[in-house]
Amino acid sequence: MRSSVKLHPTRWDAAVAAVILLLAAVTGGAYWSRTLSAGNRLQAVVSADGRELDRVDLTALSAPETRTYSGSGYSLTVEFSAEGVRVASSDCTNQDCVHTGEIHHAGRSIVCLPARISIQLTGGAEDAAVDAVIG
Amino acid sequence: MTRKMKRAALALAAALLCGALSGCGAEEPAVTETFAMDTVMRFTAYGKNGQAAADAADREVRRLEALLDRTDGDSEVSRVNSGAGAPVTVSGETGRLIQSARTFSEDTGGAFDITIAPVMDAWGFTTDEKHVPDRGTLDSLLPLVDSGTIAVEDRGDTAQVTIGEGQSIDLGGIAKGYASERIEAIFREQGVASALAYLGGNVYAHGEKPDGAPWRVAVQDPQDTDSCTGVLSLRDAYAITSGGYQRYFEQDGQTYHHIIDPATGYPADSGLLSVTIVAPAVGPDGGDGLTGGTMADAFSTALFVMGEERAIDFWRRSGYEFDMVLVTADGRLLVTDGLEKKFERNEDAGYIYEIIR
Numbered sequence: 436m437r438s439s440v441k442l443h444p445t446r447w448d449a450a451v452a453a454v455i456l457l458l459a460a461v462t463g464g465a466y467w468s469r470t471l472s473a474g475n476r477l478q479a480v481v482s483a484d485g486r487e488l489d490r491v492d493l494t495a496l497s498a499p500e501t502r503t504y505s506g507s508g509y510s511l512t513v514e515f516s517a518e519g520v521r522v523a524s525s526d527c528t529n530q531d532c533v534h535t536g537e538i539h540h541a542g543r544s545i546v547c548l549p550a551r552i553s554i555q556l557t558g559g560a561e562d563a564a565v566d567a568v569i570g
Numbered sequence: 571m572t573r574k575m576k577r578a579a580l581a582l583a584a585a586l587l588c589g590a591l592s593g594c595g596a597e598e599p600a601v602t603e604t605f606a607m608d609t610v611m612r613f614t615a616y617g618k619n620g621q622a623a624a625d626a627a628d629r630e631v632r633r634l635e636a637l638l639d640r641t642d643g644d645s646e647v648s649r650v651n652s653g654a655g656a657p658v659t660v661s662g663e664t665g666r667l668i669q670s671a672r673t674f675s676e677d678t679g680g681a682f683d684i685t686i687a688p689v690m691d692a693w694g695f696t697t698d699e700k701h702v703p704d705r706g707t708l709d710s711l712l713p714l715v716d717s718g719t720i721a722v723e724d725r726g727d728t729a730q731v732t733i734g735e736g737q738s739i740d741l742g743g744i745a746k747g748y749a750s751e752r753i754e755a756i757f758r759e760q761g762v763a764s765a766l767a768y769l770g771g772n773v774y775a776h777g778e779k780p781d782g783a784p785w786r787v788a789v790q791d792p793q794d795t796d797s798c799t800g801v802l803s804l805r806d807a808y809a810i811t812s813g814g815y816q817r818y819f820e821q822d823g824q825t826y827h828h829i830i831d832p833a834t835g836y837p838a839d840s841g842l843l844s845v846t847i848v849a850p851a852v853g854p855d856g857g858d859g860l861t862g863g864t865m866a867d868a869f870s871t872a873l874f875v876m877g878e879e880r881a882i883d884f885w886r887r888s889g890y891e892f893d894m895v896l897v898t899a900d901g902r903l904l905v906t907d908g909l910e911k912k913f914e915r916n917e918d919a920g921y922i923y924e925i926i927r
Contacts, residue, residue, distance in 0.1 A: 485603040519796075528698040531817065538796050542788060544610075551605045565801055566614075566779070567768045569811045570790025570844060 477541065477559040479520045481513070484551045491515045493556075509550035520554055522547065542568050597780055599765075600624045606631045607639070607746050609770030615757065616764040616780050623760035627753045627767060634752065637664055638745045640687065640738070641696055647741055651687070655735035657723075665722050665729020670859035671744050674868040675717035677888060681880075682872035683832040685715050685733070687740035692835075695828050696740075700819040702826060708835035715832045747810055747867020750774040751857055758854055771811045771870075774863060775804035776851070784912075791919050792843035792897050799895065799903050800915035806851035808863040812870035813844030813897075831875050840877030845870050846895040848909060865890060878904070882926055897921065 481489040483506040491500070499516040501523065509527045513520060519539035522532040525547060532547035541559035546552075558564075600620035602613045611631060613624040640647045646660040650668075660668075671684045688711045690696060692703040719734035733739060746769045753767045757776045765776040766785055775785035784805045788798035792815045802809055814827025814837060831838040847870045852862035869892060873881035878898055885894060885906060893908035903921035905913050915923055 482603055484605065529817075529819075534816075535795060540796065543796060546610045548605065548608060548610070553603065553610050565786040565788040565798075566766055566775075567612075567773050567785070568788040568790055568798065569768075569771050569773050569809055569846065570792070570795070570798075570813060570816070 475558060478557050479515055480555045480557055482553050482555070488552075491520075493517055493520065494558075504550075504552055506547075506550040506552045509547065509552075511547055511550055511552055513554060520545070520556065522554070525550070540565075542566065544568070602628045604628045604631065606635050607749065607769070608742070609746065611770065612768040613753070614766045614768075615760075615762050615776075617762050619760040619762055620765070623757055623762045623765060626756045626760065630752050630756060631749050631769070634745065634749050637661065638667070638741045640740055640742075647739060650731050650733060651738040654733050654737050657721075657730040657732045659728050660731055662724060662727045662729050665724055665731055666859055667741065667744065667748055667864070668720065668729075668731055668739065669722040669724065670748075670864055671739075671741065671868065672717045672720045672722065673860060674744070674865070674872065677890075678869070678872040678876070678884070680715075680717070680832050681875040682743060682868045683715055683717050684739040684741055684743065685717050685720070685737050686830055686832050687738040688714050688736070689830055689832075689835050690740060690828075691738075693826070693828075693830065695817075695830075700826075702821050702824075703835075712835050715835075743871045744864060744868050746770060746772045747808070747863035747865070750808060750810075750863035750867075751852055754851055754862070755856060771813075771816075772863065772867065773804075773809045774851070775807050775809070778805045789846050789895055790844070791916075794919070797919055798916050799897055799919050799921060800905075800913050802846075802848065802895075802909070803912045803914070804848070808849045808851070808866045809846060810849075810863065810866040810870045811844055811846040812874045814838070814874075815843065829871060829874055838875040840875060841899050842874055842877055842881070843897045843899055844895075845874040845881065845897075847873070847892050848894065848912075849892045861891070866892060869894075885926070 476492055476494040479491045479493055481504055488504060493515060496517045499514055501514050504511050511525045512523045514523045519537045521537035522545055525532050527547050527549040532545050535545045538556055541556050542565040544553055544555040599614045599616045602624035604611050613627040615623040637646050639645050646664045650658045675683045692707050692711055694700040714737050721732040723730040750767055750769055750772050754774055757765045763777045764780050767774040773787050778784055784803035787802045787804055787809050789800055791797040791799050792813050814829050818825050818827040827837045829838050847866040849862055849866040893906040896904040901921055903923050904926050906926045910925055
């Protein structure tokens, strides 16, 4: 068998390998960071008339938090916690949003038709994720 | 190739690979949310025409709302109602939808009936003043509930619709289903391969998800609205649920929901908590008004009114192509065999699971 000293790695080969490893680390890090920040974290997206008003990262909450939103002349008091979200009170006419109770899983939403406000949960555990809930 | 060229080629290949990997799973859909037809709607579409398709879907539901909303005095349905007793000229589209509703009423033995409108008004379901009407009021209104009196003369672009004196019609039990069918057509026109249209309790799943998986649509548990009875895996299909657990009011300690039995004038009390109808997409040739989302919407209401026995009998004998998920008040989850491999039940919900064949 013929051997060749020409195949021995040089400093330039090591540099190219280092660049490849660095690129792989940066790419992988960005991918997993994006997955963790957007995909697996349970978020509540509050919209009025189709326009996003607020986005609350429930996973990051260490204590329940209450916020108030207004739409079409009505006001909703919404309670967020690490476990889920509910409309604690509303001055809307039908109280359907309050009746919905607390929601905990991605794909679920609370809707207040009179106020034209929706609260949708996104992200969360991959195995529990659904694209829509009907009922 | 020299050593330098090899190094450069290797570095370039690595950079391209990393660039491609970083783009994996990064396709973001276009999402449009809107309030129309008394519900919230969300259109999610992937691909280069995704935003155009979602925006067109939004415009389409608003166009249909303007035609079909009977609480809008300028709608075509309002004109039919205010002209009750005489022929009224409407668009061919509205006329054909009313004709479909009439057919569904006939085929379901009146369990679905768009002439229920005067009774709905007596309950105040279209207003903020919901209340239980007295028996005398209901007895005087029930004779008006009869789709057999509706006459539709289709003239192509227009139609002449005649309803009986004193009657009025409400297309709320079919309009969202029809709208979802129009959205299927829009997705096809725009060349969108992967999209989901959510219209309140209605879903149209177009194609499959960008990763090739079916769309996962959960069916809410009527007894625990934060939980589900199971998850449907859908491709090119409609899924529409009716139940009495979301829109209701309480009076004197009693709960009254909004699905009225045309035979009694009272909220349907058939032993079912929810009915989900699953129907195939109508396809590129379009529907005939008696399939797809239009049919699924009408039947979700009709079969809720019918109750378990009549609903199963109807599924077996009617000749319509659909499957269904029934949740009964005595804790059973009934799924027709066409969904056996598409429905992943949630065992934690505690229902007794039965396949209907």
